[in-house]
Amino acid sequence: MFNYKDRLITINNTIFKTEMIIDNIRDFIKEKAAEFGAKIENEHNKSYVERRNIGQEALKDNGAFFGFIHPEEEISGPFHDFSLTIFPNDQNKAWLVCLGIGSNGFKNDYELATYPGLRRLFSKLINERGFCKSDFSDIDTSLPKKITGNDDLQHIKNTIRTYSKVLPVCQIIDNPESEDGKKIIAAFVAGYAKLREWPSNKDHRKAISEALSPFLKKAKIDDVKEIENLLNERKFIVLQGPPGTGKTRTAKMVAKNIGAQIFFTQFHAETSFSDFIYGIRPDVNNKELNYTELLGIFTEAVKYAKEHETEKIVLIIDEINRANLSNVLGPIFYLFEHKMEDSDVEIEIYPGFKISRLPENFNVIATMNTADRSLAVVDFALRRRFAWYTLKPKLIESKDFYKDDFCRIQEIFDWYATSNELSLQPGQGYFLASSDQEMSYRIKHEIFPLIKEYLQEGLVRSSKEEFNNYFQVRINQSLFE
CATH class of the missing domain: 3.30.920 (Metal Transport, Frataxin; Chain A)
Structure with missing residues (x-):
């Protein structure tokens, strides 16, 4: 009821x-x-x-x-x-x-x-x-x-x-x-x-x-181990990230950890096919006009890989996006196809030396600074052929690491920067110093000019007062003097 x-x-x-x-x-x-x-x-x-x-x-x-x-x-x-x-x-x-x-x-x-x-x-x-x-x-x-x-x-x-x-x-x-x-x-x-x-x-x-x-909380990632695994799978990778994140150092560490023979080069605006692959140069020591062959670092590394099949080879290309990649790579661009099947197309690297695919023991680790706004954009064809790994600014354990300065700069970027502008944040390398005086010098002569340049280019503009306050308190210097 x-x-x-x-x-x-x-x-x-x-x-x-x-x-x-x-x-x-x-x-x-x-x-x-x-x-x-x-x-x-x-x-x-x-x-x-x-x-x-x-x-x-x-x-x-x-x-x-x-x-x-x-x-x-x-x-x-x-x-x-x-x-x-x-x-x-x-x-x-x-x-x-x-x-x-x-x-x-x-x-x-x-x-x-x-x-x-x-x-x-x-x-x-x-x-x-x-x-x-x-x-x-x-x-x-x-x-x-x-x-x-x-x-x-x-x-x-x-x-x-x-x-x-x-x-x-x-x-x-x-x-x-x-x-x-x-x-x-x-x-x-x-x-x-x-x-x-x-x-x-x-x-x-x-x-x-x-x-x-x-x-x-972020899961702790062992970048070196992750990159080793990626290199084993993809063979050709680009490490990208802001300045100071240890891209070149990490590339060398990965190559060393896998026991590879290292070949190293750094691209710049004038790097050409003849520098990287093959060219000829006049013999200035001869009274008559003669030319000598010049094997580029890529060709040297590939030849070494073919002659030493039991060894691992890593070609490190620092600042890969500083050069005109179409001009530098030329016809060898074709060879970087991921998991290339046996091909009947042979690419002539230099007279008398042709290959249809890169040796199995040949690897490439390139680095790219995402904060350099003046560099050429990497085209989609290259992006497809390489795997990409981003190194981000991170806290590190070191008595020489100035954590408070790093965290303050990171906090400002995290609050005000767009997703694209996050790639401008100075990495941990900027915050390593052996004394307070050295750190103050680094802030005054490295970080301060970098942030000022960003703002002048119209980047992270909404953060200007926060940065100005940080620099005024830290080094008694204004961004707007």
Whole structure:
């Protein structure tokens, strides 16, 4: 028999439990905000305005929400700019934690929305049950069906559709009070703290770092081992990356590790076919006009490989994109085809020496500086024939490594640089010095001119004030003098 009283007690207990959970999470995010540097002392010095619509009617209609908005906004009504928003429910179903944008669009945060680092950060905080827009300034595109049509969110589907265009990041959380649930929520609060620039001391920054670290950890990759495996599979590879990432050093280390005979050359703008493959030169020591043959480094390496079939040969071509590759490679370009089958086409390397394929024991490791904007673009035909491996700036273990300077420069690039501009970040080699004085000299005479040149070329321009502040504090020098 239906017992209305028992049913009412069950409903009331459920509502009470839901309200307790919501209050617990509200307290949790405010505690985290304080840890991350948020100020809430008075109306004139606060870091956020708390918004909440968590009454029984809102829960019943599945329109409940709570979170933080820009401190200049009102406590009610439509608002502008980025918010931290959480959508709860009273049905023991999934919650949704989001970085949102007020329905009034942008007032103070539009420029912030264009910073690549903001998207870069929040994209790391979500898993396969989350979503991150490719453009945070976009308030015209709706969420994909992955979210709007998600079975776990059908109880708040109307709410999601209402805010679909202004939720650049969202993550489904099954149990907000679980360890994993709180970890995700804390990370979103930490991300919001970073975009609002709440931290003002070392403790705040440490707390934010600890909240984000589970999501930002990168798997340690042994570049040398990875490149060895790639070389074994592909034979012809290019190591690309910003200056200072150890491309040439790594190429030599890989060749040494596999016990290869090394042939080395460095390309430049005037490198030609006759330098690299074969040419003739006048004999200046002879009174009569005579010419002598000149075997290029490529030909020497190939001949050696054919004559020493049991040895591994590695030809290292440093700065491969500094030369006009079509002119330098000429007909041998054909020979670099990956997994070339036996061919009846013979390429004449020089008079009397023809080959139809490169020796099995012959390998090439080339390097390419991705920050050199004046170099020729490598064409797609060459890209298809070579495998490509990117070396990125990274922390290294060394008593001579100035980690704080490296991390500060990396932080600026990570926040302001586009995906293409990340290839300009100075590598770890720039931050190796035997003394504080030497490091100051390196910053003043190497890193400072490099960054200044980038800015003059219109690159990473949104970061100019951050870089200027860094250099003024570090070496008492302004980028704009």
